[in-house]
Amino acid sequence: MDTPTMEVTALFPNQSSESCGGESSTENVIFGVYYILVFLLALNGNSLALWIFSRQRGISSPANVFLLHLAIADLSYIIILPLRATYHLTGGHWPFGEVPCRVAGFLFYVNMYASIYFLACVAxxxxxxxxxxxxxxxxxxxxxxxxxxxxxxALVTVSMAPLLVSQQTSEVDGMTVCRQLYREKASRSALISLAVAFTPPFVATLSFYLFIIRSLRRGTRLEPALKLKALCTIGLVLFIYVVCFLPYHASRATYILAYSHPGISCQSRRRLMLANRLTSSLTCMNGALDPLVYLFGAEKFRGSLKKLFCRDKAGVSGATSGELKGTHESSLSAKSEF
Structure with a gap:
């Protein structure tokens, strides 16, 4: 994120902010509606997950602990999605002031990198x-x-804390813009931070799951149904990385390297900024997809959902859950916690 130094009209005196960086009315409507839909889906899914986790007497596995913290990370970001939707639906104007803009940017990065690291911990x-x-x-x-x-x-919060003390709003063509939504920092130091924050957990997650797949192919004592569940969990987490996180970091790297190049045209800058906004919006989709990870990755979460939606079969579900819990306590059944 960038402390504003000059307006778009000052950067490109021969071009309007609309042609060089401002969102079109169509883009604003699409982004606004998108954020509302993601907010509704993610709020319901993660609120349900947090409610189920909080009602459990004890969290029986490390995976459940990491998934609980992942749900908290998602909810911490979901709460500011209505602000982003309002920004776009009001034509790219930020009416909430400086402090909410700082908090929105801070929660955006805290959620994204906390989610990435908690998914790596699950892996x-x-x-x-x-x-x-x-x-x-x-x-x-x-x-x-x-x-x-x-x-x-603690690590993620301290790393992102500078966003809470730096100026994040500015005036562009008579409208207040929030820099994280309008134009993010394009310095080489941001590129280094990007690589350090994203590359280690991504490589670790990919490596862990490749080792798991190799182990499953060589043959384990897992039943076929549990192997399928394990592969579904792996596929889902990698899908979240590919859809939600990888495009943003690839786009940001391209944006940082190309945006300040002296030979780049104003239209190319606008395309880079649009790609950055688009991939930034994809990152919040992980909040709507993570409940599926809870479904596959947390044994007690599945059992609680069965009891919640199939109350007439609660006895059967409870018996099944008890059997699975008993199996888990043996050393060999540690493999079945997908």
């Missing part, structure tokens, strides 16, 4: 459960997962 826990089921029993404890989670929260 690491799945790797230990499948590939090193017995040897990892002493390490895979909920207490350790909570310690790791709070450490990640």
């Amino acid at each position: 690491g826990d799945r790797y230990l459960a499948v590939v090193h089921a017995v040897r990892s029993l002493k390490v895979r404890r909920p207490l350790y997962a909570h310690i790791a989670s709070f450490s990640l929260w």
Whole structure:
């Protein structure tokens, strides 16, 4: 994110802000409606998940701990989506003032990188459960997962804290814009931060899941149904990375490298800014997709959903849940926590 230094009209005196950077009315309507839809889907899914997690007497596995923190991260960002929708539906004007703009940008990055790291933690826990089921029993404890989670929260929060103390709004053509929604920072230092924040968890997640797939192909004691569930979990998490996170970071890298190039045209700058806004909007979709990860990745979450929506079969569901819990307590069944 960038402390504003000059307006678009000052950057490009021969071009209007509409042609060089401002959103068209069609773009604003599309973005506004999109954020409202994502808000409704993500709010319902993650509120339900958090309610289910909070009603459980004990979180039985590290994966459930990481998924609980992932739900909290999603809700912390979902609450500002109506502000983003309002910004676009009012024609690219930010009516809320400086502090909400700072908070919106801060929560955007905190949620995105907290989600990326918690998904990496889930992948690491799945790797230990499948590939090193017995040897990892002493390490895979909920207490350790909570310690790791709070450490990640502290790391991400401190890293993004400068956004709360730097100027984030400016006046462009008589309208107040929030820089994170209008034009993000395009410095080379931002490129380094981008690589450091995204590359390690992405590579770790991809590596963990490739090792799991190799282990499943070689043959494990997992039943076919559990193998399928494991592969579905892996596919879903990688899908979230490919759709929600990878496009944004690829677009941001291109934007940073090309935006300040002296030979680039105003129209090319506008396309770069539009691509940055579009891929930025995709990142919040992870809040609507993460509840599917809870469904596949948390045993108690599935059991609670069955009891919630199939109350007439609560007895059967409870018995099944008890059997699965008993199986989990053996060392070999640590592999079945998908």
